[in-house]
Amino acid sequence: MKRAIRYLRFSQLGQSNGSIERQEMYTDQWLKFNSVELVDTFIDRGKSAKTFDRPDFIKLQDFISKHYKSVDYLLVDQLDRFSRDAGEAMSMVKMLQRKYSIQVVSVTEGITFDYDTPGSFFRAGLQLLLAEEDNINRSIKIKGGLYTARAKEGRYIATRPPFGYIKQGERKERRLIIEEEEAKVVKFMYDAFLHGMPLYKIKEKAYELGFKTKGNTAIERVLTNPVYAGMLKVQGYKEYPGGIFPAVHEPIIDITTWQMVQNKMKKPEKTRTVIDEEIPLRGVLKCHCGNPLTGAPSRGKSGKYFYYYKCKASKHNNISAIKAHNQFIGACELMSLPEQRILEIKNGCSIALDADMKSNKQKVIEKKQLLEDTQEKMFSVEEKWIKNEITRDTYDRWYSTYNSTILNLKGAIERLGQNQGRAFSILEKNLEMLTDIRYVYLKADIMQKREFVNLVFDSNLYYQEGIYRTPTMMNIFSHNSLIMKEKGYLIYEKKRDDFSIIPSSGAEGSRTLVQL
Numbered sequence: 001m002k003r004a005i006r007y008l009r010f011s012q013l014g015q016s017n018g019s020i021e022r023q024e025m026y027t028d029q030w031l032k033f034n035s036v037e038l039v040d041t042f043i044d045r046g047k048s049a050k051t052f053d054r055p056d057f058i059k060l061q062d063f064i065s066k067h068y069k070s071v072d073y074l075l076v077d078q079l080d081r082f083s084r085d086a087g088e089a090m091s092m093v094k095m096l097q098r099k100y101s102i103q104v105v106s107v108t109e110g111i112t113f114d115y116d117t118p119g120s121f122f123r124a125g126l127q128l129l130l131a132e133e134d135n136i137n138r139s140i141k142i143k144g145g146l147y148t149a150r151a152k153e154g155r156y157i158a159t160r161p162p163f164g165y166i167k168q169g170e171r172k173e174r175r176l177i178i179e180e181e182e183a184k185v186v187k188f189m190y191d192a193f194l195h196g197m198p199l200y201k202i203k204e205k206a207y208e209l210g211f212k213t214k215g216n217t218a219i220e221r222v223l224t225n226p227v228y229a230g231m232l233k234v235q236g237y238k239e240y241p242g243g244i245f246p247a248v249h250e251p252i253i254d255i256t257t258w259q260m261v262q263n264k265m266k267k268p269e270k271t272r273t274v275i276d277e278e279i280p281l282r283g284v285l286k287c288h289c290g291n292p293l294t295g296a297p298s299r300g301k302s303g304k305y306f307y308y309y310k311c312k313a314s315k316h317n318n319i320s321a322i323k324a325h326n327q328f329i330g331a332c333e334l335m336s337l338p339e340q341r342i343l344e345i346k347n348g349c350s351i352a353l354d355a356d357m358k359s360n361k362q363k364v365i366e367k368k369q370l371l372e373d374t375q376e377k378m379f380s381v382e383e384k385w386i387k388n389e390i391t392r393d394t395y396d397r398w399y400s401t402y403n404s405t406i407l408n409l410k411g412a413i414e415r416l417g418q419n420q421g422r423a424f425s426i427l428e429k430n431l432e433m434l435t436d437i438r439y440v441y442l443k444a445d446i447m448q449k450r451e452f453v454n455l456v457f458d459s460n461l462y463y464q465e466g467i468y469r470t471p472t473m474m475n476i477f478s479h480n481s482l483i484m485k486e487k488g489y490l491i492y493e494k495k496r497d498d499f500s501i502i503p504s505s506g507a508e509g510s511r512t513l514v515q516l
Contacts (some may be wrong), residue, residue: 004073004105005039007046020045023077025383030075030107039071067098073112075105154232154248162227163213164252176249177229183252185209189222190253190261196454199446224265229258230408243403255411278307279321280449281328281461287311288464295321309463317463327468331489333438334480335456343433350439360416367416371409378402437477467491 001272006027010019019045031038040063042056064071074096087139093104093113104113154516156176161167164186165176185206192202203211203219211218226233226244230251235242278294286292291312297305307321381402384396433440441449453461458472473481481492 001035001037002072003039004031005040005042005060005063005071005306006038006075007044007057008044008481009054009057026107027075030105031500036073039067064096064100064102064317068102071100071102073105074102075107078106109259151403154246155249156227156232156249162225163211163222164228165249176247178250178252181210185211186222186228186252189219190228190257190419192447193223193261194257194264195447195451197345201447223261226258228253229255231255231258243400244407254414255407255414259407277446279309280446281324281453283310284450284459284461285309285324286460286462286463287313287317288469289316291316293317293319293463319463324463327489329438329441330487331468331484332441333485334484334489335437335477337437337476337479338436339435341476342434345476345501346431364413364416367409367413371406371413374402374405374409378406429450469493 008020008023008027016321024041028038042060042063044054044056060074064074066275096102096104097113101247105111107115107131155174156165157174161176163183164179166179167174168177169175188209189202189206189211192205193199199219206219213222215221222228227247227249230247230249231244232247233243234245276295278297282295283292289311293309293311295307297310298305299305309317309319309321309324311317378399381390381395381398384390385392439451444452456474456477457470460470460472462469467488470490471493473492473494478492478494481490484490484492
């Protein structure tokens with residue numbers, strides 16, 4: 001009595017197990033009609049036939065290599081259950097027959113593949129080619145449907161929602177909905193990155209806040225994903241262009257912030273700076289030669305460790321961290337603003353805010369009109385492309401230009417339309433803190449300290465000959481710069497690049513001409 005094994009498969013886990021039951025029924029009938037004994041069954045559920053890299057098919061190959069002498073047939077319901085790649089399938093069935101003397105049988109198509117029989121070979125090859133053609137047509141339809149859903153309808157259709165969102169609804173009505181707690185973590189990542197926090201510190205803090213995605217580039221993927229700005233990245237399809245398209249879901253990050261992060265991500269990555277509470281200015285403070293100062297502890301004779309800021313160039317700065325910190329805190333104390341200056345700032349901010357709000361309203365009107373005009377131009381280009389009045393290259397060029405302009409205008413409208421009154425109330429509430437900059441600096445965490453230094457001195461704080469030096473400093477904090485110099489804290493050597501402010505000499509302010 002001849003013996004057989006059978007292979008059953010369906011490609012989508014969402015399909016009914018009835019597909020497997022039907023294949024079992026047809027193969028059982030063939031076994032009974034031909035008086036063949038079934039040895040074993042191999043089943044792949046939810047596996048594509050594009051390749052032979054399937055769990056149970058691999059087990060089937062292993063079984064054949066060990067027990068081929070006791071097997072005569074390999075049964076499949078149809079040849080497309082076996083494979084949809086005609087070339088690979090023909091090679092496989094040829095190998096099974098030539099190497100193991102096992103024939104592949106398609107029970108519902110009535111084909112027993114025999115490589116040495118021309119009629120059988122032709123029929124089997126034809127069925128496999130038809131299956132491959134069907135697979136190609138199905139792939140084209142799926143890709144076209146995916147492009148339409150993403151680019152035209154703005155729907156996010158991936159299986160799993162990105163961190164910060166959940167999915168709600170069914171089929172075409174399914175949408176991404178913001179998960180508020182996770183969204184707070186996403187906002188933190190973007191804000192921290194723009195404020196100069198190293199990626200490894202963002203990652204540590206994000207995991208503390210509940211970020212669950214693993215991987216070395218998990219943070220980078222969040223920071224570059226346009227989904228968080230209410231957009232989708234779409235691959236081109238045939239003659240239709242790819243790119244960034246508006247989506248229907250609500251954004252977590254505004255477009256302007258997202259674009260700022262992308263611009264910063266494109267810049268050359270700086271040398272990684274390890275953050276240490278004992279030396280918060282490491283990588284921020286510079287040597288007089290321009291190199292950022294590193295920092296490390298040094299063990300004294302008593303066994304106690306003392307921290308130092310050091311330049312990588314030999315015989316340059318090697319500064320006691322305690323001395324450097326005391327000098328900087330002394331400078332902070334002299335940066336503090338008097339009460340009268342705080343009152344002047346409040347009044348000035350109120351007047352400036354009113355003027356800005358009026359100006360912004362007018363700018364929003366202008367931007368909206370420009371946005372409407374640009375959208376009409378884009379529609380016109382699309383219409384000309386549909387009517388074959390322009391070439392593909394022309395369409396791609398203008399579509400890319402208009403789409404970029406539209407995204408920028410939407411970001412500008414969103415930014416200009418924000419409620420600045422809330423920002424002013426926050427400013428007014430915290431303005432009193434400027435009367436004690438020393439307290440503000442000491443209470444800040446390490447990242448806030450580093451950001452404060454870069455902001456106040458425009459990333460131009462140096463150390464030379466036992467004292468801090470800077471060519472740039474926020475004017476509001478420079479009112480006691482002479483006292484800072486006298487006390488040995490900081491020398492503010494202001495850059496003079498506007499020579500029109502230099503007073504003239506001579507009578508009535510006119511310059512004296514020197515005869516040579």
